[in-house]
Every structure is written in C-alpha cells, then in structure tokens.
Amino acid sequence: xxxxxxxxxxxxxxxxxxxxxFSSMTNNLxxxxxxxxxxxxxxFLTGFTDAEGSFSVTIRKNSKNNTWxxxxxxxxxxxxxxxxxxxxxQNFFGGIGSIVEDNKKDSIEFRVxxxxxxxxxxxxxxxxxxxxxxxxxxxxxxKKIVLMKAQKLHLTSEGLQEIVNLRASLNLGLSPGLKAAFxxxxxxxxxxxELENTRIPGLRRTPHHSLLVMGGNLFWVAxxxxxxxxxxxxxxxxxxxxxxxxxKLTFNIPQDIKDELLLKSLVDYLDCGNYLVxxxxxxxFIVTKFSDNLEKIIPFFKAYPILGEKSRDFEAWxxxxxxxxxxxxxxxxxxxxxxxxxxxMEEIRL
Numbered sequence: 001x002x003x004x005x006x007x008x009x010x011x012x013x014x015x016x017x018x019x020x021x022f023s024s025m026t027n028n029l030x031x032x033x034x035x036x037x038x039x040x041x042x043x044f045l046t047g048f049t050d051a052e053g054s055f056s057v058t059i060r061k062n063s064k065n066n067t068w069x070x071x072x073x074x075x076x077x078x079x080x081x082x083x084x085x086x087x088x089x090q091n092f093f094g095g096i097g098s099i100v101e102d103n104k105k106d107s108i109e110f111r112v113x114x115x116x117x118x119x120x121x122x123x124x125x126x127x128x129x130x131x132x133x134x135x136x137x138x139x140x141x142x143k144k145i146v147l148m149k150a151q152k153l154h155l156t157s158e159g160l161q162e163i164v165n166l167r168a169s170l171n172l173g174l175s176p177g178l179k180a181a182f183x184x185x186x187x188x189x190x191x192x193x194e195l196e197n198t199r200i201p202g203l204r205r206t207p208h209h210s211l212l213v214m215g216g217n218l219f220w221v222a223x224x225x226x227x228x229x230x231x232x233x234x235x236x237x238x239x240x241x242x243x244x245x246x247x248k249l250t251f252n253i254p255q256d257i258k259d260e261l262l263l264k265s266l267v268d269y270l271d272c273g274n275y276l277v278x279x280x281x282x283x284x285f286i287v288t289k290f291s292d293n294l295e296k297i298i299p300f301f302k303a304y305p306i307l308g309e310k311s312r313d314f315e316a317w318x319x320x321x322x323x324x325x326x327x328x329x330x331x332x333x334x335x336x337x338x339x340x341x342x343x344x345m346e347e348i349r350l
Contacts, residue, residue, distance in 0.1 A: 044223035046129040051227025055142035077109040085308035091260045140191040222304040231317035233342040252286040
C-alpha cells in the first residue's frame with residue numbers, strides 16, 4: 001500500500017500531474033503524519049475514512065458569467081455526539097478544514113475544500129495509507145480532478161469535459177442537469193484494486209493463528225470498526241434455560257457486497273467469525289461464538305482501541321461478556337444486570 005504502481009489504474013491524460021509538483025505551496029508536505037498531540041494512528045484514520053469518509057466534486061454553472069465552477073471536498077460526517085472525535089481527526093491533519101454542525105439533523109461534518117490543503121495534506125495521506133474498500137476508486141477519481149483543477153485545466157472546454165468524464169464515475173454519477181449540459185460525456189472506468197490488495201494491508205497471522213502482528217496496520221481494523229462495526233447484546237426467550245432467557249453477544253461489520261473479499265479477509269485475519277450475505281446486496285462479517293468474542297475480539301480491540309461514541313458500546317459489551325464468562329447471567333441478578341446494560345447501549349444510540 002502507499003504506491004500507485006501497485007494498482008490497476010488507467011492514466012486518463014498525460015497532462016495530469018503528480019501532487020508533488022505542488023510542494024512549493026508549503027514548507028511541510030508531511031503535515032498529515034501523526035502529530036505528537038494526536039491520539040489517532042494514520043491507519044486508523046484510513047480505516048475510519050473507508051467507513052465514513054466521502055470524496056465529492058460539485059460542477060455547477062455561474063449564472064453571472066456563464067462559466068463552470070469545479071468544487072471539491074473531502075469530508076467525514078458523524079452524529080454530533082462524536083464532535084470530540086472529529087476534532088481529533090482535524091488535529092491529526094494539522095488543524096486544516098472546518099467542522100460544520102447541522103442542528104436539524106443532529107449531525108456534524110469535518111470538511112476540507114481548500115485546493116492547497118487537499119494537495120499537500122489529504123491526498124498525500126491517502127497515497128501513503130491507501131484506502132481498500134470501493135472508496136479507493138472514489139479517491140483516485142477525486143485526486144485526478146483536484147490535480148486537473150490545480151493546473152487550471154477546468155478553464156478549457158476540453159479539460160472541463162475530461163473532469164466531467166471523471167465525475168461521471170464518482171459516487172452516484174452525474175445529475176440529470178449535468179448529463180443534459182454535457183451530452184458527450186464518456187464516463188471513465190472506475191479505478192480498482194488488484195484482487196490481492198483488497199485485503200487488509202500488510203497483515204499476516206502468527207504461526208499459532210491467534211491474534212495478528214504487524215502493528216500499525218491493525219489500526220485500520222479499529223478505524224473501520226469505529227465507523228461500521230456493531231457490538232450487540234441479544235436476549236431471547238428460551239425454555240432451555242432456567243430463567244427462560246438466552247443471552248448472546250454478536251460482533252458484526254456490514255458492508256456492500258462489492259467489498260466481499262475485504263470482509264472475508266477478516267475471517268482469516270481475526271481467525272473467527274463468518275461471512276454472510278443478506279438480501280443479496282449486503283455482506284456481513286459476524287462473530288456469534290462467545291469464546292471467539294471473549295478470547296479474540298475483545299483482546300483485539302483492547303490492543304487497537306475503538307474511538308468515538310462507539311467505544312462506549314464496546315465497553316458496555318465487554319461488561320456483559322464478563323458477566324457471561326462467570327455464568328452469572330444464569331442468575332436473576334446477573335440477567336437483570338445484562339438487561340440494564342443492553343438498555344443503556346440502546347439509549348446511547350438514540
């Protein structure tokens with residue numbers, strides 16, 4: 001990871017330059033490295049972006065002078081309860097961008113739109129610590145558009161059409177208005193990872209197939225889980241138990257089925273769980289076996305911590321696991337304690 005020669009990405013134009021040509025814009029290209037004050041590992045940030053980040057480009061016409069504007073934004077949107085985490089992410093990036101709150105939706109968003117900051121901070125980070133979900137394709141299309149914008153190629157009709165061709169393959173494609181305005185658009189093929197690189201970068205199992213080694217890259221799993229993972233407690237009726245209730249802990253990560261290989265790799269790397277498909281479009285890495293959750297999942301995330309509000313879910317889930325471990329859940333007092341934990345977890349999500 002971290003070098004584009006490892007990927008099957010078609011070069012769309014020899015006029016598209018590399019961001020390093022803009023190094024004169026700043027005296028510190030490596031502002032995206034982990035700062036001494038940041039609690040976030042670079043791989044955590046990439047994993048979290050694979051889960052929650054967005055690379056967007058807006059193309060709109062200026063009605064005053066009939067010219068076209070190309071705007072670009074890297075963003076991470078969360079519930080406002082995660083303001084502290086977004087501030088940590090902003091701090092990791094050296095204080096660039098802004099955090100915007102939407103009171104109507106109870107949401108907040110970290111945004112970076114500045115051409116200079118994208119070229120010298122955001123793009124270098126994801127070049128070095130590469131995305132591995134389908135978001136990899138969005139990033140590379142976004143990067144090419146930003147580089148063309150930096151060369152002012154959007155000011156020419158040919159360059160603008162190239163940007164529209166790129167934009168047509170980004171995210172959900174073109175709006176009806178842009179399709180009508182650019183009828184000759186030819187969407188470019190989305191950049192894709194080679195099959196072997198769709199797996200978590202740089203990880204390998206120990207000879208005893210227990211927890212993983214290789215250090216920093218494991219933070220990708222922590223970051224991705226902080227965005228997409230769920231820690232659940234299920235209490236169901238069962239006549240097989242004296243109290244008439246069965247308690248089950250579940251850890252799962254859902255993702256678009258297009259990232260099937262990535263989720264299947266978690267089964268291998270974490271040495272537990274299964275990959276299941278729901279409704280034909282959503283894949284799910286899921287761990288329901290109690291011993292696996294107790295002996296593998298919990299130690300893993302204690303070593304590579306969940307950050308943000310989801311860390312509260314994890315901590316409560318661990319408390320429930322400790323009760324089950326001692327079989328106290330088979331007593332009325334223990335079952336009531338788990339039901340209380342479950343209720344508190346649900347209240348956290350409200």
